[in-house]
Structures are given as C-alpha cells and as structure tokens.
Amino acid sequence: MRTALITGVTGQDGSYLAELLLAKGYQVHGVVRRASTFNRGRIDHLRADPATRDRFFLHYGDLGDPESLTSVVDAVRPQEVYNLAAQSHVGISFTMPTYTGDVTAIGTVRLLEAVRRKVPEARLYQASSSELFGKAEETPQNERTPFHPRSPYAVAKLYSFWAAVNFREAYGMFAANGILFNHESPRRGENFVTRKITRAVAEITRGQRERVTLGNLEARRDWGYAGDFVDAMWRILAAEKPDDFVIGTGETHSVRELCEAAFAEVGIELEWEGGGGAEVGRERGAGTVRVAVDPKYYRPAEVDELQADAAKARRVLGWTPTVAFPELVRMMVRSDLAEVKRP
Ligand code: NAP
Numbered sequence: 001m002r003t004a005l006i007t008g009v010t011g012q013d014g015s016y017l018a019e020l021l022l023a024k025g026y027q028v029h030g031v032v033r034r035a036s037t038f039n040r041g042r043i044d045h046l047r048a049d050p051a052t053r054d055r056f057f058l059h060y061g062d063l064g065d066p067e068s069l070t071s072v073v074d075a076v077r078p079q080e081v082y083n084l085a086a087q088s089h090v091g092i093s094f095t096m097p098t099y100t101g102d103v104t105a106i107g108t109v110r111l112l113e114a115v116r117r118k119v120p121e122a123r124l125y126q127a128s129s130s131e132l133f134g135k136a137e138e139t140p141q142n143e144r145t146p147f148h149p150r151s152p153y154a155v156a157k158l159y160s161f162w163a164a165v166n167f168r169e170a171y172g173m174f175a176a177n178g179i180l181f182n183h184e185s186p187r188r189g190e191n192f193v194t195r196k197i198t199r200a201v202a203e204i205t206r207g208q209r210e211r212v213t214l215g216n217l218e219a220r221r222d223w224g225y226a227g228d229f230v231d232a233m234w235r236i237l238a239a240e241k242p243d244d245f246v247i248g249t250g251e252t253h254s255v256r257e258l259c260e261a262a263f264a265e266v267g268i269e270l271e272w273e274g275g276g277g278a279e280v281g282r283e284r285g286a287g288t289v290r291v292a293v294d295p296k297y298y299r300p301a302e303v304d305e306l307q308a309d310a311a312k313a314r315r316v317l318g319w320t321p322t323v324a325f326p327e328l329v330r331m332m333v334r335s336d337l338a339e340v341k342r343p
C-alpha cells in the first residue's frame, strides 16, 4: 500500500486528491490546522465511509510551524507528499502580503526541509499556479513562457516554484511543480469568482437575493474541473523523472461570459448596460439588475488573460481534461441549486 501525505487536505483540491488516492488503494494522511470551528466539510465523507476511513488519517500541523511538519513527515514516512496548503486567494494576498509570503512561500521551504531531512527519497508535488505567468508575454502559456507575477500571492508561488526546482537540483530530490490553471467545482471556496457567481445564481433563483456584485468583468481565465486536475497531480508524481508541467484546458473565457453562462442555466438572459464601475447586467424582460460592479473588488494589479498550452502534459503524462466550460458551469449551478433551499 502506498502512503501519501497531503497538506491542504481540507481545501477544494485536497479533498478531491484524497478521494482519488484512496480510490487507488493508498493510505492517505492529511495535515489539518486547529480552528475554533470544524472546517472539514469537504472530507467528512471520507472519514465516515467504511471503504476509506481505515486508510485516512488527519494530523495537526501548519505550514507556519516547522516542528509540526517535521513531526508529521517523520511519523507518516510518506512515499508521496502533495503540498497543496497555501493562502490561496489572490485578492486577499494584497491585504495580507506578509502572511501570504510566510505561508505560501516560506511554508513550502519548511516542508521541503522536513522531507529532505526525514524522507529524502519521497516524491513531492508543489502546487504551482498559472498566476506565475501574470502579465503574460504570450498566449497561450506553456512551460517556456516567462514568469511575471502580479500579486503577493503570485510572488510567493514563484518563490515556491523555484524552491522545488532548487531542492531537485541541489539534493537530487523528486520535487515537481504542477503549474495549474484555474480549476473549479461545487467544492470551490465561495469567494472565488466562479462559486461566488453560481452560488448567487442559486440564491437569486430561490428568491433569497436580487443580484451579485463583482469586480473586473473582462478578466479571462482558463477554467477547468478540479477532479481532472488532481489526476494530473498524481500523474506528475508517477512520471519517470521529476519535472514541471502546465495543466489547463486550453480554453479561455471572461468573467462576463461566466456570468452569462451561469444565469442562462436558470433561464435568465443578461443585457449589459453602462461601463466600468457603473456597468450592470439586467435580466432581459424583467429589467431587474442581476449583476453589478463595485470597484472595491478590483485588484491593484490584474492578470488579464490566462490560457494553457498543456501539450507537454498530454504528451508525457497522457493527461487530458474531461470537463469543458459549459459542463463545469452547469455542474456548479446545479449543485448550488440543490444546496440552496427555498426560504
Ligand atoms: P483552498 O481551497 O483555498 O485550500 C487551501 C488549503 O490550505 C486548505 O486546506 C487550508 O486549510 C490550507 N492551509 C492554508 N493555510 C495553511 C497553513 N498555514 N498551514 C496548513 N494548511 C493551510 O485551495 P485549493 O483551490 O484547493 O488549491 C490548492 C493549492 O493549489 C493551493 O496551494 C493553491 O494556491 C494552488 N492552486 C490552486 C488553483 C485553483 O484554481 N484552485 C490553481 C493553481 C494553484 P483550512 O481549511 O484550515 O483553511
């Protein structure tokens, strides 16, 4: 039985990855932070299911605390380590740049060091991000596209990217980066734009609110399905040699298109009016404002367009996405509709 350790197991990706590895017969250990309220909703089913509960273990630890990381790595002695933990919100990283740097950048080195000291033969996956491309010099972006980070989050992820490469080159460790483009799901945090919109669509449909207020409608992202992307993480660690891979669908859409697609799922067609911070999207026919813009959601520096060229992952790992944008939006809206009851 292979043993894997996942940091960030309570997050969107951590929960899908734990499911995938357990389905493959792994013993899975996750690092959880102490919180005053339980935040394990995404993994509770794995702790309850008789098919998985005996192979799924949680340990307290924090990327800010090197001793806890060393202890858990030493106790578990994993063959595979997936470093998914991070302060992962780009917008919030502008408000908390120092904290973001401590967790999302230095936290990676704390974990790399724990692995180097205790289980140097383990394979380590580092959750790198398409945010590294930032003000991208070319579209689509691949492994040779230069990096130009545009936020404290992206700067921290850049540090972690190179830390993983450095441990590979300096110590011969199997440390690999997945440069993942945006990936979403019904388990996405509610303050990322996809879930913010699909949740609002469900609440509007159920008569609980009237509109959703957003920031930049023009930003374009390559949105894929998280379930597909955790499979890529596993393939990256199963590869012959440690390497870095771009993972994304190759399709790009704007936030505006995302709004249109999500509202269309409940039969609402949007008509846009005005521009910039005064723009609104009205429901055709009724005239009710369903989307408003508030500049408070604009970021001090924006990433305008991301689109993946994942040819290397296709060639070397045999990875291809299975869920396209319309299906992803439908899945998320339907899931939120099922969760949000009529008042
Ligand atoms: P997420 O839902 O925000 O989950 C983040 C996880 O990190 C949570 O389990 C969180 O624990 C944990 N965490 C945060 N700070 C920690 C700390 N100091 N010590 C230990 N654990 C900590 O993120 P995600 O969407 O699953 O993304 C997973 C990783 O991939 C992140 O590193 C993210 O930056 C990166 N990434 C994500 C995407 C994407 O589109 N989703 C794309 C590229 C890269 P709590 O539950 O206790 O908060």
Ligand code: GDD
Pocket (backbone or CB within 6 Å): 088, 089, 090, 091, 128, 129, 130, 131, 180, 181, 182, 183, 191, 192, 193, 194, 196, 213, 214, 215, 216, 217, 219, 220, 221, 255, 297, 298, 299, 302, 303, 306
């Ligand atoms: N969150 C949010 N909220 N974003 C908004 C809003 C809003 O109200 N209105 C417009 N946006 C725009 C943001 O300005 C950004 O251009 C785009 O929607 C996507 O924002 P997020 O969903 O917050 O994701 P992100 O692209 O910044 O970051 C996500 O993907 C990265 C990979 O490219 C996160 O998951 C990162 O952790 C990840 O590395």
